[in-house]
Amino acid sequence: MRKLIVAGNWKMNMTLQDGIKLAAEVNEFFKKNPTEVEVIIAPSYIHLPDVGRSLSSISLSAQNSASESAGAFTGEVSAEMIKSTGAQYVILGHSERRTYYGEDDNLLRRKIILVLEQGLKPIFCCGEILAEREAGNHFNVVKNQVETSLFDLSADELDNVVIAYEPVWAIGTGVTASPDQAQEMHAYIREIIRAKFEETAAENMTILYGGSCKPSNARELFKNPDVDGGLIGGAALKADDFIAIIQSF
């Protein structure tokens, strides 16, 4: 059964106090109004344990994870450390990590394996930049990202992976992919998975859309058969907006 997911990526926002307040508000709402959608929030590393303690109806994710398992890597945070906070998910390969910190698909493949080894679920982000779409190269770009980072996994391992298609030109820009553009790419990603893994793996794969998703456009995006939810940035920082997006299902 394919899981529907809406995940809020808080990025480098929120003090500890504000984060606990926002998390508690969202958690309380879904405690009173249970949903079939898995709701995930991703605060900064240092807030994971405290924010996690206030959650009972929603899940917790980190925004990144180290590419090594342990040792002399000053400033890094390992998958094992994330696991020990009670988090269940890790966002990997966000375009900001790729652009500002030079993360590539080979590095991400290593991170995904380390995260899976800890029993955590990676939310693997992929997506093209504007020039690549304008050149008609967007399918190839996404195919390469998915193939390089995910195709060494077994079908069982892949079962614990969530894919987030995030066209970079839509992230934080206010420009959203049209529902047709999102559906087209999501169906394509599912097709790539189907060609490499078995039918069940493709059918079970949750593929999220991310990029300026908000209450006013979430319904149209989520209506598509291959769009199984969203990865939300800006709109996840306000409880009302985030809740409204989740309720769009």
Ligand code: PEP
């Ligand atoms: C994101 O950063 O993953 C994202 C989708 O951001 P926004 O919703 O703000 O475009």
